Amino acid sequence: MIPALATLLVFQLLGEALVFASGAPVPGPVVGLALLLFTLVLRPTWVTGLKPTAQTLLQHLSLLFVPAGVGVMLHLQRLGDEALAIGVALVVSTWVGLASAALTMAWLIKRARAPRGTA
Numbered sequence: 001m002i003p004a005l006a007t008l009l010v011f012q013l014l015g016e017a018l019v020f021a022s023g024a025p026v027p028g029p030v031v032g033l034a035l036l037l038f039t040l041v042l043r044p045t046w047v048t049g050l051k052p053t054a055q056t057l058l059q060h061l062s063l064l065f066v067p068a069g070v071g072v073m074l075h076l077q078r079l080g081d082e083a084l085a086i087g088v089a090l091v092v093s094t095w096v097g098l099a100s101a102a103l104t105m106a107w108l109i110k111r112a113r114a115p116r117g118t119a
Contacts, residue, residue: 004053007046011036 015032
């Protein structure tokens, strides 16, 4: 379990280092997970070593939400003071996300139906 956990942490560190070096606007752990996925595609035998540790971490994933819940409770007054701005941001971002997904889907459908030489 320790080698598998160390492997996961090394990939997270690699992701953080790449983001720090490149200045990319992506979280380091996301880049680390992408690197891990690429590595697992190239070396599928690593899956058997990482799977039990990953499953154990996923079983206890809910514990990672405790600090976020404490933070919400700590700043409850501020959330109440800024409820209108938060609500507007949530609604507008949801609409923008739905619109962009719909437009992308319409474009992909149109592209899929177009003859091969015109797309």
